[in-house]
Amino acid sequence: xGEFSIGVDLGGxxxxxxxxxxxxxxxxxxxxxxxxxxxxxxxxxxxxxFIRKLGSRVGAGQLAGVGxxxxxxxxxxxxxxxxxxxxxxxxxxxVRDEIQRRLGAPVVLENDANAAAxxxxxxxxxxxxxxxxxxTLGTGxxxxxxxxxxxxxxxxxxxxxxxxxxxxxxxxxxxxxxFGCLEKYASATAVEAMAHLLHLGERATSEEVFKLxxxxxxxxxxxxxxxxxxxxxxxxxxxxIFNFPLYLLSGGMLPAWEFFAPPMExxxxxxxxxxxxxxxxxxxxxxxxxxxxxxAAYLPFQAGHSD
Amino acid sequence: xGEFSIGVDLGGxxxxxxxxxxxxxxxxxxxxxxxxxxxxxxxxxxxxxFIRKLGSRVGAGQLAGVGxxxxxxxxxxxxxxxxxxxxxxxxxxxVRDEIQRRLGAPVVLENDANAAAxxxxxxxxxxxxxxxxxxTLGTGxxxxxxxxxxxxxxxxxxxxxxxxxxxxxxxxxxxxxxFGCLEKYASATAVEAMAHLLHLGERATSEEVFKLxxxxxxxxxxxxxxxxxxxxxxxxxxxxIFNFPLYLLSGGMLPAWEFFAPPMExxxxxxxxxxxxxxxxxxxxxxxxxxxxxxAAYLPFQAGHSD
Numbered sequence: 001x002g003e004f005s006i007g008v009d010l011g012g013x014x015x016x017x018x019x020x021x022x023x024x025x026x027x028x029x030x031x032x033x034x035x036x037x038x039x040x041x042x043x044x045x046x047x048x049x050f051i052r053k054l055g056s057r058v059g060a061g062q063l064a065g066v067g068x069x070x071x072x073x074x075x076x077x078x079x080x081x082x083x084x085x086x087x088x089x090x091x092x093x094x095v096r097d098e099i100q101r102r103l104g105a106p107v108v109l110e111n112d113a114n115a116a117a118x119x120x121x122x123x124x125x126x127x128x129x130x131x132x133x134x135x136t137l138g139t140g141x142x143x144x145x146x147x148x149x150x151x152x153x154x155x156x157x158x159x160x161x162x163x164x165x166x167x168x169x170x171x172x173x174x175x176x177x178x179f180g181c182l183e184k185y186a187s188a189t190a191v192e193a194m195a196h197l198l199h200l201g202e203r204a205t206s207e208e209v210f211k212l213x214x215x216x217x218x219x220x221x222x223x224x225x226x227x228x229x230x231x232x233x234x235x236x237x238x239x240x241i242f243n244f245p246l247y248l249l250s251g252g253m254l255p256a257w258e259f260f261a262p263p264m265e266x267x268x269x270x271x272x273x274x275x276x277x278x279x280x281x282x283x284x285x286x287x288x289x290x291x292x293x294x295x296a297a298y299l300p301f302q303a304g305h306s307d
Numbered sequence: 308x309g310e311f312s313i314g315v316d317l318g319g320x321x322x323x324x325x326x327x328x329x330x331x332x333x334x335x336x337x338x339x340x341x342x343x344x345x346x347x348x349x350x351x352x353x354x355x356x357f358i359r360k361l362g363s364r365v366g367a368g369q370l371a372g373v374g375x376x377x378x379x380x381x382x383x384x385x386x387x388x389x390x391x392x393x394x395x396x397x398x399x400x401x402v403r404d405e406i407q408r409r410l411g412a413p414v415v416l417e418n419d420a421n422a423a424a425x426x427x428x429x430x431x432x433x434x435x436x437x438x439x440x441x442x443t444l445g446t447g448x449x450x451x452x453x454x455x456x457x458x459x460x461x462x463x464x465x466x467x468x469x470x471x472x473x474x475x476x477x478x479x480x481x482x483x484x485x486f487g488c489l490e491k492y493a494s495a496t497a498v499e500a501m502a503h504l505l506h507l508g509e510r511a512t513s514e515e516v517f518k519l520x521x522x523x524x525x526x527x528x529x530x531x532x533x534x535x536x537x538x539x540x541x542x543x544x545x546x547x548i549f550n551f552p553l554y555l556l557s558g559g560m561l562p563a564w565e566f567f568a569p570p571m572e573x574x575x576x577x578x579x580x581x582x583x584x585x586x587x588x589x590x591x592x593x594x595x596x597x598x599x600x601x602x603a604a605y606l607p608f609q610a611g612h613s614d
Contacts, residue, residue, distance in 0.1 A: 083584075131461070131462070143548075145548070147454060147459065152454065152549070153550070154438070154549050154550025154551055154581075155438070155550050155551060155552045155585060155586070155587075156550060156585050157550070158550040158581045158584075158585060159548065159549050159550040159551075160548065160550075161547040161548070161550070161580075161581055162547070162548060164547045164578070164579070164580070165544045165547055165548070166474075166540050166543060166544060166578050167473075167476065168476060169474065169475060169536075169540055176580045177577060177578075177580060177583075178543070178577050178578040178579075179577070179578075229476075233473050233476055236473060236485070237472045237473060237544060238548070240468040240469070240471045240472055241450075241452070241466065241467065241468070241469060241472070241545070241548065242459070242461050242466050243460070243461025243462050243463065243464070243465040243466040243467075243468070244461055244462060244466075245462045270484060270485055270486070271471070271473050271485040271486075272471070272485075273468075273471070273483045273484060274461075274465045274468055276484075277390075277465075278462060278463050278465060279462070280462075
């Protein structure tokens with residue numbers, strides 16, 4: 001077989017990896033739990049051994065490189081992770097170069113939401129376009145922007161912080177210091193907080209709020225209506241700013257699409273003449289939690305053909 | 308002398324052009340009024356003759372090409388102007404190719420705000436960066452986005468519509484069909500509307516509202532405070548989205564900077580941790596109404612070195 005690369009998703013306590021060929025075909029994958037409390041050096045060893053083991057299972061192909069998606073900002077030039085709450089001991093440490101040295105293969109780091117956006121662009125819902133924005137709806141809301149086929153990083157890798165776009169200037173306070181951030185209205189955490197305020201069961205999860213809505217519960221439906229409106233306001237801004245052909249949503253809240261999509265669509269229609277006058281699609285991402293692995297695996301291939 | 312290019316600013320009733328060398332040095336410039344009522348063919352002739360005449364005054368240099376900034380969306384691939392209120396008879400007409408044919412020189416079309424952003428990047432306030440967003444505060448609010456040194460166009464040239472970012476979801480209705488658009492709070496038109504509502508003189512212009520503020524008028528100061536807050540909300544969103552190093556403001560309202568900049572800065576501080584944690588500058592553009600001419604002139608040079 002030909003060239004392959006390995007995409008890695010490095011979370012706070014879990015580690016996933018996939019060996020993928022140049023056509024985007026999955027060859028091997030693996031997952032494990034890590035023990036970050038063992039410290040930096042032990043974790044680095046764990047990561048390198050895990051990647052090496054997966055690579056050895058691939059067989060005769062040639063390893064083009066390793067892409068690693070991490071929750072945090074990436075200083076692309078230096079290969080540093082900056083401000084990751086989950087991996088604090090990697091702050092201001094040459095993670096990329098150290099893994100590269102131990103592994104003896106080219107390594108590219110990328111923010112996990114950016115990697116997911118790139119994965120969707122490569123072989124997911126965005127495979128027919130070159131420009132897209134992905135919003136990841138989880139406990140918070142992250143984002144990745146793909147412009148002309150590549151991740152838009154900004155000056156220090158912090159581009160795509162769409163969860164902190166203001167949707168209601170005098171709205172709910174956010175941990176970031178602002179008020180009315182998108183993620184205070186459209187993350188799973190926000191859905192759960194609204195459910196709590198409306199006394200929808202004891203600590204209802206966003207999945208339970210979805211089920212309540214599916215059963216016709218009026219308050220649950222109101223929550224998804226609110227989610228949709230907030231998403232619509234933010235998406236309209238993104239559409240007005242980028243005029244990209246595609247905006248994708250991913251994350252555990254997608255099952256509730258039927259409830260939040262109509263008000264979302266109505267807000268976008270109202271707030272973006274670009275949307276009304278061009279062919280612009282707002283759609284579900286399709287790779288689920290594989291998007292980040294595919295995107296990370298694509299990075300070494302892309303680096304080989306970059307400017 | 309060496310190579311030069313000609314940048315053109317084509318307004319509804321006026322036509323400006325400048326011959327500029329590769330180092331951004333102005334060689335010659337000219338301005339005239341056009342008569343759009345004479346029809347498409349007559350206007351095309353006027354434009355071509357005007358450019359030719361300016362070129363002939365330059366002397367021995369070689370013309371690299373002509374860049375034309377126009378108020379409207381540009382279909383870059385086809386070289387069409389789409390939806391220009393000021394030049395309706397150019398809609399769905401091959402403007403670029405027709406001027407190119409008559410002139411016998413390469414022609415590039417660009418939206419006027421995009422051209423201004425590119426001009427500022429080339430030799431203005433953005434000459435030390437590769438990525439910036441320019442907001443043009445006029446009767447409306449336009450924008451141009453420069454990413455990795457080039458204009459970000461989006462799918463059909465409509466990127467950068469920052470004037471229609473929602474800042475107050477339940478705010479003033481806008482001609483675009485939305486509510487609470489930035490330009491309903493921070494354009495010259497918005498300043499004049501606020502002055503009217505506050506009975507600040509008969510049809511006070513934004514310049515008069517500036518003078519009133521300079522004289523200590525409390526209501527005029529409130530207006531600039533409101534302008535600054537709206538700009539801050541939109542700029543914080545842009546900063547969170549792009550993580551670019553520079554955001555520029557241009558237009559006739561810049562003299563009031565001292566009044567609107569402090570509340571603008573306070574909103575950005577509050578609403579963007581990217582702003583608080585990175586080196587991000589929000590500043591005045593420096594080329595005033597020459598920015599568009601410089602940017603348009605830069606286009607043929609850039610096309611010659613593009614990917």
